[in-house]
Amino acid sequence: MPPILEQGTIRRAERLCHNVIDLRIESPRIAREVQPGQFVHIKCADDLLLRRPISVCDVEDGQLRLIVEVAGAGTRWLYGRRAGEVLDLLGPLGDRGFPTPDARGGPVLLLGGGCGVAPLLLAAKCSPVAVDMVMGFTEKCRVIMEQDFKSCCRSLTVCTDDGSYGTAGFVSQAALRLLEQEDYQAVFSCGSMAMLKSVVQAVERADIPCYLSLDERMGCGLGACLGCAVKLRGEGGAEHYGHVCKQGPVFELREVVWDV
Ligand SMILES: Cc1cc2nc3c(=O)[nH]c(=O)nc-3n(C[C@H](O)[C@H](O)[C@H](O)COP(=O)(O)OP(=O)(O)OC[C@H]3O[C@@H](n4cnc5c(N)ncnc54)[C@H](O)[C@@H]3O)c2cc1C
Numbered sequence: 734m735p736p737i738l739e740q741g742t743i744r745r746a747e748r749l750c751h752n753v754i755d756l757r758i759e760s761p762r763i764a765r766e767v768q769p770g771q772f773v774h775i776k777c778a779d780d781l782l783l784r785r786p787i788s789v790c791d792v793e794d795g796q797l798r799l800i801v802e803v804a805g806a807g808t809r810w811l812y813g814r815r816a817g818e819v820l821d822l823l824g825p826l827g828d829r830g831f832p833t834p835d836a837r838g839g840p841v842l843l844l845g846g847g848c849g850v851a852p853l854l855l856a857a858k859c860s861p862v863a864v865d866m867v868m869g870f871t872e873k874c875r876v877i878m879e880q881d882f883k884s885c886c887r888s889l890t891v892c893t894d895d896g897s898y899g900t901a902g903f904v905s906q907a908a909l910r911l912l913e914q915e916d917y918q919a920v921f922s923c924g925s926m927a928m929l930k931s932v933v934q935a936v937e938r939a940d941i942p943c944y945l946s947l948d949e950r951m952g953c954g955l956g957a958c959l960g961c962a963v964k965l966r967g968e969g970g971a972e973h974y975g976h977v978c979k980q981g982p983v984f985e986l987r988e989v990v991w992d993v
Contacts, residue, residue: 734766736774736823736824736825736826736955737762737763737766737823737824737825738821738822738823739760739762739763739822739823739824740819740820740821740822741758741759741760741763741797741819741820741822742758742759742817742818742819743756743757743758743759743814743815743816743817743818743819743820744757744758744759744796744816745757745816746814746815746816749800749877749878750874750875750876750877751874751875752802752803752812753800753801753802753803753848753875753877754800754801754811754812754814755798755799755800755877756798756799756800756801756811756814757796757797757798758796758797758798758799758820758822759795759796760773760795760796760797760822761795763797763822763824763825764792764795764796764797765795766825767789767792767797767824767825767855768825768830768831769830769831769852769855769856769859770788770827770829770830770831770852770855770856770921770944770946770982770983771788771789771824771825771826771827771830771982772786772787772788772789772824772825772826772827772852772982773786773787773789773797773799773822773823773824773825773826774786774822774823774824774826774951774954775787775807775811775820775821775822775823776820776821776822776823777806777807777808777810777811778806778807778810781806781807781810783807783951783952783953784823784954785807785808785811786826786948786951786954786978786982787799787800787801787811788800788851788852788923788946788948788982789824789825789852789855790851790852790854790855791854791855791858791881792855797822798854799851800848800850800851800877800878801848802847802848823954826954826955826978827977827978827979827981827982827983828979828980828981829980829981829982829983829984830852830856830946830982830983831852831856831921831944831946831983832919832944832983833859833860833861834860834861834862834918834919835862835918836861836862838862838918838919839862839915839916839917839918840862840863840864840865840887840915840917840918841856841860841862841863841864841865841917841918841919841920841921842864842865842867842908842911842912842915842917842919842920842921843856843857843864843865843866843867843886843920843921843922844866844867844869844904844905844908844920844921844922844923844924844928844932845866845867845868845869845904845922845923845924846868846869846870846904846923846924846925846928847869847870847871847875847924847925847928848877849922849923849924849925849928849946849948850868850877850878850882850923850924851878851923852923852946853866853882853921853922853923854878854881854882854885856921857882857885857886858885862918863886863887864885864886864887865886865887865888865889865890865911865915865917866882866886866888866889866890867889867890867892867904867907867908867911868882868889868890868891868892868904869891869892869893869894869903869904869907869924869928870891870892870893870894870898871893871894871895872893872894872895872897872898873893873897873898875893876891876893876898876899879891890907890911892904892906892907903928903931904924904928904931904932905928905931905932905934905935906935908920908932908935908936909935912935912936912938912939917939917941918941918942919941919942919943919944920932920936920939920941920942920943920944921943921944921945921946921983922943922944922945922946923945923946923948926947929945929947930991932945933945933986933991936986937986942985943985943986944983944984944985944986945983945984945985945986945989946981946982946983947963947977947981947982947983947984947989948977948982949961949963949977949982951977951978952978953978954978955978955979956976956978956979956980959974959976960978961976961977961978962974962975962976962977963975963976963977963981963984963989964989964990965980965984965988965989965990966987966988966989966990972990
């Protein structure tokens with residue numbers, strides 16, 4: 734199905750912490766189609782040619798929920814938006830989001846870092862099996878969406894790098910402990926490339942499927958440019974390039990060639 738172009742009115746704009754905003758946008762047509770892990774491409778300020786990709790965090794009553802952290806001009810413009818304003822949205826994008834867990838299988842482990850926790854909320858809410866969530870932030874004042882995950886996950890571990898809140902240490906360390914205790918059917922993860930690499934090391938030993946959302950820098954969002962090319966390993970081990978925006982943004986860890 735081709736992506737939908739929709740003008741979405743912002744119903745709520747709430748600041749979650751410094752430089753992070755939580756937007757609820759009326760967008761019934763996109764909301765009806767979106768799957769966990771997919772994203773919308775948003776037209777930002779008039780002088781910014783390229784749209785900016787933002788994961789859909791949740792869907793409720795025809796509204797999309799998006800969590801945006803300021804990285805540069807586009808996300809700063811989004812951070813400045815207020816209720817009543819209209820956003821130009823294209824979506825849902827990404828042919829492959831997080832898969833639906835097998836309802837007869839074991840629980841799923843979700844691992845998120847920073848704003849990478851956002852797409853995991855919809856994955857948790859849509860899961861037919863229990864989910865355990867580990868979320869990591871640099872420090873206490875960066876912790877977001879704790880209550881959201883508490884209300885839909887079997888367990889929630891909050892980690893901070895500096896130990897100022899929850900468990901001290903990285904998401905991958907907490908993941909290792911949980912992987913030793915429980916037979917998970919899969920791991921879903923989203924966060925910075927540094928976090929994903931440490932997750933890959935932790936999960937490789939457990940030998941279970943691990944689906945990673947690669948939030949690569951992106952150009953067109955439709956697979957037409959090479960802005961978000963990623964090296965993949967195909968059948969028989971042959972390497973080739975794929976587009977995060979089109980073939981992803983979610984990939985199984987063994988498909989990705991990690992030296993890129
Ligand atoms: C599929 C997908 C889903 C995403 N979901 C979210 C989300 O839910 N919430 C959110 O806040 N952000 C998300 N991002 C990241 C967001 O799209 C970028 O931060 C944004 O496009 C940067 O645009 P900008 O104009 O603000 O910054 P720019 O001026 O374009 O860049 C500012 C700095 O950020 C770096 N940068 C740009 N894009 C990325 C990226 N994807 N990863 C790491 N560094 C980057 C640039 O190299 C530069 O150093 C997602 C990205 C992808 C690909």
